[in-house]
Amino acid sequence: MTDKNVLAAYATRLGDNALIIGQRMIELVAAGPELEEELANANFALDYIGQARMFFSYAGECEGAGRSEDDFAFLRPEHEYQNLLLVEQPNGHFGDAIVRQVLFDSWYLALLEVLTRCSDEGISDIAARACKEVRYHLRHSSQWLVRLGDGTDESHARVQQSLNDLWKFTGEMFVPDDLDDEMRSAFNGPHLEVLETQWRADVAAIVAEATLDLPDDQWMASGGKQGRHTEHFGFLLAEMQIMQRTFPGATW
Amino acid sequence: MYTQGLDQSGRGDSAKSGGESKEQLDAFQARIDAEEKIEAKDWMPEAYRRTLIRQISQHAHSEIIGMQPEGNWLTRAPSLKRKAILLAKIQDEAGHGLYLYGAAETLGVSRDQMVADLLSGKAKYSSIFNYPTLTWADIGAIGWLVDGAAIMNQIPLCRCSYGPYSRAMIRVCKEESFHQRQGFEIMLTLCRGTEEQKAMAQDALNRFWWPSLMMFGPNDSASKHSAQSMAWKIKRFSNDELRQKFIDVTVPQADFLGLTIPDDKLRQNEETGHYEHSEIDWQEFFEVISGNGPCNKERMAKRRKAHDDGAWVREAARAHAAKKADASAAA
Numbered sequence: 001m002t003d004k005n006v007l008a009a010y011a012t013r014l015g016d017n018a019l020i021i022g023q024r025m026i027e028l029v030a031a032g033p034e035l036e037e038e039l040a041n042a043n044f045a046l047d048y049i050g051q052a053r054m055f056f057s058y059a060g061e062c063e064g065a066g067r068s069e070d071d072f073a074f075l076r077p078e079h080e081y082q083n084l085l086l087v088e089q090p091n092g093h094f095g096d097a098i099v100r101q102v103l104f105d106s107w108y109l110a111l112l113e114v115l116t117r118c119s120d121e122g123i124s125d126i127a128a129r130a131c132k133e134v135r136y137h138l139r140h141s142s143q144w145l146v147r148l149g150d151g152t153d154e155s156h157a158r159v160q161q162s163l164n165d166l167w168k169f170t171g172e173m174f175v176p177d178d179l180d181d182e183m184r185s186a187f188n189g190p191h192l193e194v195l196e197t198q199w200r201a202d203v204a205a206i207v208a209e210a211t212l213d214l215p216d217d218q219w220m221a222s223g224g225k226q227g228r229h230t231e232h233f234g235f236l237l238a239e240m241q242i243m244q245r246t247f248p249g250a251t252w
Numbered sequence: 253m254y255t256q257g258l259d260q261s262g263r264g265d266s267a268k269s270g271g272e273s274k275e276q277l278d279a280f281q282a283r284i285d286a287e288e289k290i291e292a293k294d295w296m297p298e299a300y301r302r303t304l305i306r307q308i309s310q311h312a313h314s315e316i317i318g319m320q321p322e323g324n325w326l327t328r329a330p331s332l333k334r335k336a337i338l339l340a341k342i343q344d345e346a347g348h349g350l351y352l353y354g355a356a357e358t359l360g361v362s363r364d365q366m367v368a369d370l371l372s373g374k375a376k377y378s379s380i381f382n383y384p385t386l387t388w389a390d391i392g393a394i395g396w397l398v399d400g401a402a403i404m405n406q407i408p409l410c411r412c413s414y415g416p417y418s419r420a421m422i423r424v425c426k427e428e429s430f431h432q433r434q435g436f437e438i439m440l441t442l443c444r445g446t447e448e449q450k451a452m453a454q455d456a457l458n459r460f461w462w463p464s465l466m467m468f469g470p471n472d473s474a475s476k477h478s479a480q481s482m483a484w485k486i487k488r489f490s491n492d493e494l495r496q497k498f499i500d501v502t503v504p505q506a507d508f509l510g511l512t513i514p515d516d517k518l519r520q521n522e523e524t525g526h527y528e529h530s531e532i533d534w535q536e537f538f539e540v541i542s543g544n545g546p547c548n549k550e551r552m553a554k555r556r557k558a559h560d561d562g563a564w565v566r567e568a569a570r571a572h573a574a575k576k577a578d579a580s581a582a583a
Contacts, residue, residue: 027326150571
């Protein structure tokens, strides 16, 4: 791949993660446990959609084929989306969504922090903006994890189950593929194995404060980065893409 | 968004007196007449307090329920830009709900109580949110018409005699006018788009026009508590005055869009300059506010489900806070 192609593909992947977690959070609008939480959820979802827009626009720019942010978001087939399987998982209950956020954001923040120092200005600028947002999201979701873990017997049991259920989607975060390697060698991108050490320490600290147990090492699901998704994903895309697919070429 | 039918629920509340003396009531009215703001700790007649609690809480409930019909299109918004704008709008509405509940709390009612009244069906919210959003154009129509109608109502509320409410409304109005422009811009884009898009816009106008006019509440002749609210300067203009103002402003906008208002009797009176229109179907209005609109049951079911699903979460948060408090007390 040329350098520009690496950047386009990498920015697309980052955009996919932001878009899909944002889309999942959007499904939670008007379903929150508290009004304050409605505001936080919408606010965070808005941040992710904003990040997706920046990453996709940049991907289009690097690719140079005239694709817009919406072309990336709405007009690709399922196998071209390279988001982590974790972010496409259905919302479940509030604890499931919180655990998903903690697991994803602690990884995403660590990744973005490295990317702020990468040698491509386009990526590093977006990463710097996103970092500020995601740092705040992580603080919020970590606080919730602690409340739920430490709260009542019921909340503790529920959120421990969420952690156990979602743990299998964390493995692929740290398995580099060709694109990760190229981003690392050409642009000083993240070293995923190093990231894993930091992530484990961060997550272990939050989980301990929440009086929860880290799940045992287990079989890990993978495939998101290769475009092989879970069964849930097709439905998410069908809903998200419907207008662009039904009215091709229309301006909105 | 907006509270409506200010005199539709809890009829009789404002007629109840709190046993105040004539001197107290006269002194209070003198303050109102002098355009002084009434603040939370000031003395006020019980009926004034009750009227405001009802109106402000209805307004807050409307913001919260109003998130649903718009939220219905969030996952399907046709572009990322539209998705972000809609999400920001809905977030604003949650924020409006939050500070309106806060304004009502200054009158001595808890948010928990207000929420319980909403969930039990005792408290009302604006009838407009019981209509479905069937196409993307409905999101444009809601912004243009529903937020447009809301602004007509809310601008005068910025001068409401009750300080906390008037200050909340100043903030709300700034955001609402932004929403209204965004809605109009969605309609404009559709009307400049393909034939299908334009048809979608016309269909949305057809369905939202009459419900939007109903947002101003019953005709003045049928509006029982307007006079007292006017005297207290909670309300500054009558339902019909505001409705007329809305129609007069909106008809030229529809013309600009190239859309037809679904009222074959609509015409401008050359002498008055006002638009005259057909009679509103008040039967439909009263059906909707008494629970028989197209989506009343769904809106309430979703709100109740969110509340019930969140019970264990709120309980956990309270338990954790109590443990923290115990720990710091012991330290």
